[in-house]
Amino acid sequence: MSSAHARRPGSLGLHLALSFMGGSLAVVLVTSGIQSWTYQHEVHSLNRERLRDQVLAVSRILTQRPWDSLTLSEALVGEGPAGVRSQVWMRVSDDQGLLGETPGMEQLIPRAWFDGRGSMVSGGRTFVLVEYTDGKNRIQGALDTTEDERILAGYLRQMLASFAGAVVIAALVGWWAAYRGLAPVRDIAEAARRITAYPLRERLEAGNVPRELQDLVQALNAMLDRIDHAFQRLTHYSTDLAHEFRTPIAILMGEAETVLARERPAEDYRRALESSLEELGRLSRLTSRMLFLARTENPQSAVPRVPVPMEDLVRAVLAFFEAPAEEKGVVLAAEVRGTLLGDPDMLRQALGNLISNALDATPAGGSVQVRGEPRDWRWVLTVTDTGRGIPTRDLPRVLDRFYRARHSSTGGTSGTGLGLAIVQSIMHLYGGHMEIQSEAGRGTTVTLDFPGSLSISAGAAAMPRAPAPPGHR
Numbered sequence: 001m002s003s004a005h006a007r008r009p010g011s012l013g014l015h016l017a018l019s020f021m022g023g024s025l026a027v028v029l030v031t032s033g034i035q036s037w038t039y040q041h042e043v044h045s046l047n048r049e050r051l052r053d054q055v056l057a058v059s060r061i062l063t064q065r066p067w068d069s070l071t072l073s074e075a076l077v078g079e080g081p082a083g084v085r086s087q088v089w090m091r092v093s094d095d096q097g098l099l100g101e102t103p104g105m106e107q108l109i110p111r112a113w114f115d116g117r118g119s120m121v122s123g124g125r126t127f128v129l130v131e132y133t134d135g136k137n138r139i140q141g142a143l144d145t146t147e148d149e150r151i152l153a154g155y156l157r158q159m160l161a162s163f164a165g166a167v168v169i170a171a172l173v174g175w176w177a178a179y180r181g182l183a184p185v186r187d188i189a190e191a192a193r194r195i196t197a198y199p200l201r202e203r204l205e206a207g208n209v210p211r212e213l214q215d216l217v218q219a220l221n222a223m224l225d226r227i228d229h230a231f232q233r234l235t236h237y238s239t240d241l242a243h244e245f246r247t248p249i250a251i252l253m254g255e256a257e258t259v260l261a262r263e264r265p266a267e268d269y270r271r272a273l274e275s276s277l278e279e280l281g282r283l284s285r286l287t288s289r290m291l292f293l294a295r296t297e298n299p300q301s302a303v304p305r306v307p308v309p310m311e312d313l314v315r316a317v318l319a320f321f322e323a324p325a326e327e328k329g330v331v332l333a334a335e336v337r338g339t340l341l342g343d344p345d346m347l348r349q350a351l352g353n354l355i356s357n358a359l360d361a362t363p364a365g366g367s368v369q370v371r372g373e374p375r376d377w378r379w380v381l382t383v384t385d386t387g388r389g390i391p392t393r394d395l396p397r398v399l400d401r402f403y404r405a406r407h408s409s410t411g412g413t414s415g416t417g418l419g420l421a422i423v424q425s426i427m428h429l430y431g432g433h434m435e436i437q438s439e440a441g442r443g444t445t446v447t448l449d450f451p452g453s454l455s456i457s458a459g460a461a462a463m464p465r466a467p468a469p470p471g472h473r
Contacts (some may be wrong), residue, residue: 013178023165028166032159039155042125043148045130048118051130051143054088058141062092064195076100089127094136109142119145184209188217200228248279304343310336310372310379313344314343318370321359329364336372340379340450342430350426353419354383354446361387361444379450390438398436423448430472 058076076090089109091101108122114131121127126149127142188204195202203224206217259272272420314336325332332355351370358368366386373380390398398420422435423446427434430450438444 013175013182016178016181017171017174020177021170024170024174025163025167028163028170032163036156036159040152041153047143047145047148048130049126051141052132053088054143055132055139055141058090058092058139059132061139062137062139063134068377076102086324089142089144093138093140099137105142109140111140114140164467183212188213188220191393192220196223197231200224200231248283251279252276302337305341306343308340308342308344308347310340310347310381312373313347314351314370316353317348320352321355325359325368330359330362331367331449332369332370333367333441334372336370336381338372338374338379342450346426346429348378349379349446350423351383353423354448357419358383358385358387359442361385363387377451381448381450382445384443384445386443389440389442389444390436391440394437395436418425 056468063192072343076340078094089102089105091105091111093111096402108125109120109127109129113120113122115252119128128145130141130143132139132141203221204217206214206221207218236356255272255275255277259269275413300416318332318334321332355370356370362368362385369382369384371382371384424434427450428449432451435447435449435451436444437447
């Protein structure tokens with residue numbers, strides 16, 4: 001991610017607390033809003049129904065007892081029990097004009113204000129309005145709801161005050177819940193801080209954390225396992241590498257000290273230089289192979305993919321080993337067909353290492369057979385020798401770096417113990433598979449399984465000479 005788009009992460013605890021507070025307040029706000037609206041709607045509906053009942057009562061008086069002016073007057077004046085003034089105001093009119101109204105109603109609530117209105121405010125008081133026509137009579141009613149509105153306003157103020165208090169309480173509870181909920185994370189961090197390189201075998205306890213964090217603990221433990229494995233490999237690798245370099249360096253130093261101890265003939269100096277050159281060549285081969293392994297194990301390494309006619313490649317590799325094979329009395333044979341998608345240099349390196357090992361392990365009169373062909377969208381290469389084989393106890397370790405089994409196809413005083421390790425690294429780059437089948441005294445078969453093939457060409461590979469030497473063990 002570029003720096004322009006990078007954003008510094010905030011506090012997880014603060015984020016959780018704010019999320020909890022926001023969720024809680026949203027629930028309180030929605031619940032309070034629905035409750036307030038329901039209460040106000042109920043009060044207004046009851047007031048309107050009450051006023052409508054009053055208006056219909058006056059309408060019944062006008063319809064059923066038009067002569068009973070006393071009853072109508074009492075209804076319009078609005079005298080309640082014990083002379084207490086009612087909250088209801090009434091007015092009755094017809095086509096001829098005003099028939100009667102509650103005293104003072106015209107000044108407080110004029111007739112024109114009833115046109116399409118359901119409520120109004122006049123003289124600092126709130127009224128609900130209802131108008132009804134029963135033929136020739138027009139009845140207007142107003143209900144004073146000032147006290148109800150005051151109660152509703154007080155209820156709204158109390159709700160807002162409660163909401164403000166809920167904000168504070170929700171913030172405190174949210175912070176406490178976040179702090180308590182993150183306690184296992186702090187425990188994991190504390191346990192991780194206790195883990196050091198010496199030893200690196202301590203692990204986090206997955207059973208002591210909530211289920212939501214068990215995947216994290218398992219992932220951290222798996223990462224520690226990988227680091228421990230890599231650390232152990234690096235430790236062994238460094239030890240083996242120091243051992244491999246120590247021997248030729250000691251030889252070089254010993255020969256140099258011996259030659260320089262006193263004056264010697266020119267022939268002694270020549271032999272010393274030849275021996276030193278041999279040891280330097282060994283160091284050079286070891287260094288180049290170490291660099292090759294480092295390159296192949298880089299996760300970003302990419303294998304060039306070009307069509308490689310395997311007949312030609314195997315023919316060239318076998319041609320390079322023809323002379324040493326004839327000198328040793330070993331027969332080289334090949335039967336290869338098809339084209340593989342890959343890098344010719346890497347393929348030549350892998351095949352050369354296998355044939356070199358096979359020649360070292362095969363006595364006079366034996367043979368080394370190379371076979372290769374496409375099989376179900378794969379390309380399979382096998383190198384089989386009739387040599388002394390690999391003892392069962394050494395077979396699991398022959399792919400380890402610097403490991404040289406005694407009396408096996410990977411042995412020999414001239415080897416570095418890196419040949420098969422290089423082949424395995426090449427197969428990893430290809431996403432392929434390497435398999436070794438061997439038994440002491442019965443020979444060895446190494447199978448390289450490459451995923452993917454392009455085309456098939458018939459014929460067996462011959463063995464002409466080729467100048468390009470591949471690497472060998």
